[in-house]
Amino acid sequence: MRNNIVKLYIKNEDIQEKIKDIAENISIDYKDKNPVLVCNLKGAFRFLSDLCKYIKIPITIDFIAFTSYTGISRNGDRVRIVKDLKSDIKNRDVIIIEDIIDTGFTCDFIIKYMLEMQNASSANICSLLDKKSARQIDVSVKYIGFDVENKFLVGYGLDYNEKYRELNDIMILK
Ligand code: IMP
Ligand code: MG
Secondary structure (H helix, E strand, C coil): CCCCCEEEEECHHHHHHHHHHHHHHHHHHCCCCCCEEEEEECCCHHHHHHHHHHCCCCCEEEEEEEEECCCCCCCCCCEEEEECCCCCCCCCEEEEEEEEECCCHHHHHHHHHHHHHCCCCEEEEEEEEECHHHCCCCCCCCEEEEECCCCCEEECCECECCECCCCCCEEEEC
């Protein structure tokens, strides 16, 4: 039905296998730490949901949402919070759950926000996809699912103008 608009890029089965590996590593690295998994909405909602199925340690879950500007806003920020955390993450170990890292500005902002504004004791990024060739600012990423080409991807939570999030596979938008 949508074959003229999107092309299969990563199958859901392959996504699930990769998520199991990431969950295993998180379960080892964060044993006894009760980490807070902060899902960056909306793109990462399916990734968070599947990741939880395979994590074997106690975790706390929270959600945050940002808008990013193509330009720079008046106060110099490229990213603005539209939905803040509900829990107090002071002195907690935070894992930021992201769908895709592109320029890196969002992740850079979120890490600083968790550490400097919310006083988390640590903040690491876990992203399903990484478009390394599009990076404009250096960010260190602890867990990555797949390195991807610099193409526009949709499905499995990722959207184009709020469309295609419901697709189970990751697709290239033609
Ligand atoms: P960054 O700040 O440039 O790293 O942008 C990250 C955000 O841009 C992600 O959380 C996505 O919401 C969005 N984004 C970047 N590339 C894509 C893509 O290929 N498909 C869908 N959303 C994308
Ligand atoms: Mg996003």
